[in-house]
Amino acid sequence: MVRSSLVLILAAASTSGLAETPNLTNVKISFIEALDPKDTTSSQRYQEEFERAIEAGRALTKERLASCGYSLKTETSFYGASDPIKAKERGEEASKANSWLIIGPRRSNHYVLLSKGTPDTPTVSLMASSDSLSELGPLHISVAPTNSVMAEAAAREAKKQAKGKSSYVSFISRECLNCRDFAAAFEKSAQAIGLKKISETMISGEQPDVTELEEVIKNQKPAFVLLPNYSIVSSYVVSKLAPNNPGVFFVGSDGWGDAKFGFVQNGPDISAAHGFSVRGNPPVAEGLKGFSLGKKLIATGDESKFGSSSSLSILRVFDGLEASLCRAKPKTREAFAKEFTLNGSRDFANPWGVSIYEIRSGEMTFARTSKVGNRSSSKQ
Numbered sequence: 001m002v003r004s005s006l007v008l009i010l011a012a013a014s015t016s017g018l019a020e021t022p023n024l025t026n027v028k029i030s031f032i033e034a035l036d037p038k039d040t041t042s043s044q045r046y047q048e049e050f051e052r053a054i055e056a057g058r059a060l061t062k063e064r065l066a067s068c069g070y071s072l073k074t075e076t077s078f079y080g081a082s083d084p085i086k087a088k089e090r091g092e093e094a095s096k097a098n099s100w101l102i103i104g105p106r107r108s109n110h111y112v113l114l115s116k117g118t119p120d121t122p123t124v125s126l127m128a129s130s131d132s133l134s135e136l137g138p139l140h141i142s143v144a145p146t147n148s149v150m151a152e153a154a155a156r157e158a159k160k161q162a163k164g165k166s167s168y169v170s171f172i173s174r175e176c177l178n179c180r181d182f183a184a185a186f187e188k189s190a191q192a193i194g195l196k197k198i199s200e201t202m203i204s205g206e207q208p209d210v211t212e213l214e215e216v217i218k219n220q221k222p223a224f225v226l227l228p229n230y231s232i233v234s235s236y237v238v239s240k241l242a243p244n245n246p247g248v249f250f251v252g253s254d255g256w257g258d259a260k261f262g263f264v265q266n267g268p269d270i271s272a273a274h275g276f277s278v279r280g281n282p283p284v285a286e287g288l289k290g291f292s293l294g295k296k297l298i299a300t301g302d303e304s305k306f307g308s309s310s311s312l313s314i315l316r317v318f319d320g321l322e323a324s325l326c327r328a329k330p331k332t333r334e335a336f337a338k339e340f341t342l343n344g345s346r347d348f349a350n351p352w353g354v355s356i357y358e359i360r361s362g363e364m365t366f367a368r369t370s371k372v373g374n375r376s377s378s379k380q
Contacts, residue, residue, distance in 0.1 A: 024066060024069055024070055024071040025069055025070050025071070025331060026070075026071050026072075026073055027070050027071070027072050027073065027100045027101075027321075027325065027336075028073045028074075028075070028097070028098060028099045028100055029072060029073065029074045029075075029099065029100065029101050029102075029103065029321070030074075030075050030076075030077065030094035030097075030099040030101075030102045030103065031050075031054060031074065031075070031076045031077070031102075031103045031314075032076075032077045032079075032087060032090045032091060032094065032102060032103070032104055032105060032114060033050065033076075033077075033078055033079075033103075033104075033105055033106065033126075033310075034078070034079055034080065034081035034084075034086075034087070034105055034106075034107060034110060035047045035050060035078040035079075036078050036079055036080040036081070038080065046308060046310070047078065049305075049306060049307065049308050049310075049311050050076075050308070050310055050311065050314070051076060052305065052306070052311070053306055053308075053310070053311035053314040053315060054074055054076065054314060056297065056302075056305075056306070056315065057293070057314055057315050057317070057318030058072050058074055058318070060293055060296050060297060060315075060318065061293065061318050061319075061321070061322045064322060064326065065322060065325060065326070067326075068325055068326040068329065069329065070325050070326075072321075075094075077090045077093075077094070081107070081110075084107075084109060084110045084113055085113065087104070087105050087110040087111070087113045087114040087117075088113040088114055088116055088117040089117065090114070091104065091113075091114035091115070091117040091118040091121075091123070092117035092118065094118070094121070095117065095118045095120070095121040098333060099121060099333075100121075100122070100333040100336050100337075101121075101122050101123070101124065101321065101336070101340075102114070102118055102121055102122070102123040102124075103123070103124055103125075103126065103314070103317055104123045104124065104125045104126075104128070105125060105128070106125060106126045106127035106128060106310060107127075107128065107178065108125075108128040108129060108130035108132070108133065108177055108178035108181070109130075109176070109177040109178065110128075111123075111125040111128040111133070111140075111142070112128075112130070112132065112133070112136070112177075115136045115139075115140040118140075119139075120139070120337065121139070121333075121337065122139050122140075122336070122337050122340040122341075122344060123139065123140045123141075124141055124142065124143060124317055124320075124344075124348050125140075125141075125142040125143070125144070126142075126143055126144070126309075126310050126313035126314065126317070127142070127143070127144045127254065127280065127309060127310065127313060128142045128144060128178070129142060129144045129145065129146055129147045129150060129178065129181075129182070129253075129254060129280060130146075130147055130177060130178045130181045131146050131147050131148050131181055131185060132177075132181065133146070134146070138340070138341045138342075138344060138345065139337065139340060139341060139344070141344055141345050141348060143280070143313045143316055143317065143348055143349075143350055144254065144280035144281075144313075144350060145280050145350050145353070145354055146185075147178070147181050147182040147185045147253070148185045148188075148189075149354060150182070150185075150253065150254060150278045150279075150280065150354050151182055151185035151186040151188075151189050151253075151278075152185075152189040153278050153354040153356065153370045154186055154189075154251055154253070154276075154277075154278045155186055155189035155190045155192075155193060155195060156189075156193065156370075157251075157276060157278070157356055158190070158195065158224055158226075158251050159190075159193055159194070159195055161224070161249060161275075161276070162195070162223040162224060165223035166194055166195050166196050166223065167195075167196050167197075167198045167220070167221070167222045167223055168190070168195060168196070168197055168198070168222045168223060168224045168225065168226055168251075169197070169198060169199045169200070169201070169216055169217065169220055169222045169225055169226070170183050170186075170187075170197060170199070170200040170201065170225075170226040170227075170228075171201050171203055171213055171216075171225060171226070171227050171229075171237060172200065172201070172202055172203065172226075172228065172229065173202075173203055173204070173229040173230070173233050174202040174203065174204050175204065176229060176230065176255075178253075178255070179228045179229045179230070179253070179255065182228040182253045183200070183226060183228050186226055186228065186251075197226075198220050198222060199216055199220055201213060201216055203229075203233070203237070205233075206232050206233055206236065207236050208233070208236070208237065210237060210240045210241060213237065213241060214241065214244065214245075217241065217245050217248060222248060223248070223249075224248060224249045224250065224251055224275065225241070225248055225249075225250050225251065225275075226251050227250050227251065227252050228251075228252060228253035228255065229252075229253075229255055230255040231255060231256050234250075234252055234255065234256055235270065238250055238270050238273045238275075239269055239270050239273075242270060242272040242273035242274075243272040246272065249273075249274050249275035249276075250273060250274075250275035250359065251275055251276060251277070252275070252276070252277030252278070253277060253278060254277070254278060254279040254280055254309075256277040256279075256357070256364070269362065270359065270362050271361060271362035273359055273362075274358075274359055274360055275358075275359045276356055276357060276358045276359060276367070277356075277357050277359070277364070278354050278355065278356055278357075279309065279354070279355045279356075279357060280309075280350060280352070280354065280355070281309050281312055281313065281350070281352045281355060282352055282355040282366055282369055283307075283366050284303065284306050284307055284308070284309075284311065284312045285303060285304075286352075286366070286369075287312045287352055288303055288312065288315070290351040290352050291315075291316055291319045291351050292319055292323075293315055293316070293318055293319035293322065294312075294315055294316070294319070297315065316348070316351070317348060320347040320348040320349075321347075323347050324336075324339060324340070324343065324344075324347045328343075352369060353369050353370055354369065354370045355368075355369045355370075356368050356369070356370065
């Protein structure tokens with residue numbers, strides 16, 4: 001019965017997302033993301049789940065928000081990842097169209113560009129983690145923990161898996177701001193615990209020439225390779241290097257994706273590889289337990305319909321938005337922006353910590369979570 005009621009609510013929400021509701025304050029929310037399915041970095045399946053999560057978030061918050069005097073209007077705007085300036089342009093358009101809140105791109109460089117086009121409108125990124133986000137001010141935040149936090153967790157895990165060895169090499173995508181940011185944060189944390197970077201190589205393109213990388217590993221003999229790049233690049237590099245370097249493990253950032261979404265597990269064969277990556281959230285089934293709206297979705301029995309990190313973060317954003325509106329009861333977008341400045345970082349905070357996903361026998365498996373600001377890890 002609960003499942004059926006959610007299906008009915010979702011159907012109603014999907015047809016009324018942009019409808020004006022009498023006697024309620026209409027709050028417009030814009031979702032802007034690099035999810036053009038024609039782009040090789042995204043997929044139709046990912047886009048469809050992204051949109052489905054928005055429908056679920058709107059449905060699950062509709063009743064309480066109405067009791068608080070609000071009705072949500074949502075719109076989505078997708079663009080190709082190869083044209084990041086579109087993020088800024090779409091952000092400007094949404095701001096001029098009186099959006100109260102903009103949910104921005106998951107990539108840090110795209111999100112930074114968007115924030116420059118929306119100086120007075122609150123924005124939340126679902127996954128951006130660059131430390132440079134702290135310079136954007138209180139109107140622009142991310143659900144994800146920062147690279148510094150995730151890199152520290154990665155360095156501690158790498159030292160554990162290195163089993164007494166201390167050297168590593170870095171292969172970093174030249175055009176990726178977030179990748180360089182993570183690598184720098186990792187190096188700082190690694191030095192503090194006795195790990196030593198012996199070389200760093202910049203790579204370009206989605207299928208870089210691995211000849212030089214093979215030589216680096218052969219000559220430097222590192223314990224592991226730091227590969228903090230997006231999944232489509234990391235997948236290719238790991239698949240090429242792992243078979244010839246069985247004694248080396250790979251360390252990734254949140255750009256690697258997870259078992260359901262991302263090209264590391266779902267791209268070229270990586271059965272010869274071992275290592276791990278860190279992410280700002282656990283699998284959806286675990287993550288939903290960490291906030292009120294997630295628990296509400298679990299109660300419907302429909303949590304299995306969602307598997308991506310973006311979906312989990314979207315639901316967390318709706319959870320935070322519901323809490324903010326019903327607590328502060330702003331009547332205008334300007335009043336909401338003021339409230340967001342004061343409490344946005346709390347309302348939309350990451351409730352999970354840093355999650356570690358291990359790569360073994362071609363599978364990416366959730367292993368454990370290390371709470372943000374806490375050096376101890378706990379089994380889930």
